[in-house]
Amino acid sequence: MTSWYKFLLFYLWIAPHVFLVIVAVILLNRRMHRTFPAFVLYIWYEIAEFAVLFAISVIGINMGDWYLRVFLVTLAMSTALRFGVLQEIFDNVFREHGPVDALARVALRWTTGFLLVAALVCAIFASGQTSNGLIAGAAWIGRAVAIVQCGLVIFLLLFTRMLGLSLPNYVFGIALGFGILSSVELANSALRTGELTQHMARALNLLPTGGYHVAVLVWLGYLIAPAREILRPHDVPVVGDVDQWNRELERFLP
Numbered sequence: 001m002t003s004w005y006k007f008l009l010f011y012l013w014i015a016p017h018v019f020l021v022i023v024a025v026i027l028l029n030r031r032m033h034r035t036f037p038a039f040v041l042y043i044w045y046e047i048a049e050f051a052v053l054f055a056i057s058v059i060g061i062n063m064g065d066w067y068l069r070v071f072l073v074t075l076a077m078s079t080a081l082r083f084g085v086l087q088e089i090f091d092n093v094f095r096e097h098g099p100v101d102a103l104a105r106v107a108l109r110w111t112t113g114f115l116l117v118a119a120l121v122c123a124i125f126a127s128g129q130t131s132n133g134l135i136a137g138a139a140w141i142g143r144a145v146a147i148v149q150c151g152l153v154i155f156l157l158l159f160t161r162m163l164g165l166s167l168p169n170y171v172f173g174i175a176l177g178f179g180i181l182s183s184v185e186l187a188n189s190a191l192r193t194g195e196l197t198q199h200m201a202r203a204l205n206l207l208p209t210g211g212y213h214v215a216v217l218v219w220l221g222y223l224i225a226p227a228r229e230i231l232r233p234h235d236v237p238v239v240g241d242v243d244q245w246n247r248e249l250e251r252f253l254p
Helices: 003-029 037-059 063-092 099-126 132-162 168-190 198-224 243-250
Strands: none
Touching: 003 037, 003 198, 037 063, 063 132, 063 168, 132 168, 168 198
């Protein structure tokens, strides 16, 4: 392993968590644990997870199996927290829009069901491509989770755009960061399904941490940026009139 590649691996592993500390401080100063407790918990969990895994890696001696087991357990908990954050985003975006909230929840359930079926089908077709049982199981679950989370983020952005709902920039930034993270993980899983050369495998090893780095920078950038509202299509006033949507939906919803 060349020195520059090793340096890049360590940088992409360590640097995002350094930036996460800055994100955590900003969230603390803005008291965002009141409106986005799941996201704040996710950020602090990711920092703690890195500290544990980094400590195991530094100790090094006969810790390979321990590292893998701890990594898989912490990955499962991190994945669960991501779903909590996505649910939190949906709740904050739609809760003040009356019947639109009911429509969004129905659409969310159908979208989630469709994504779960798609993830299950994709995972079944790819389940026999890894020899190590533990790694294969983690890859199987990771691919399915990436499909669902990426789809939910796309649904959120498209649905808010369709209804003309405005999003605070930091909410959009949180959703966009998770969209980047899930998309990169999904792309990484798809690219690993075929035969890989040594150079391709080494490049793909940088993809998950590189995507994570970008996602963290997106969160940091949107938190630092001046507060404003986005995703408000002023040139489509009929679709953007949420009150009109509410009145129309009240005719159909019990």
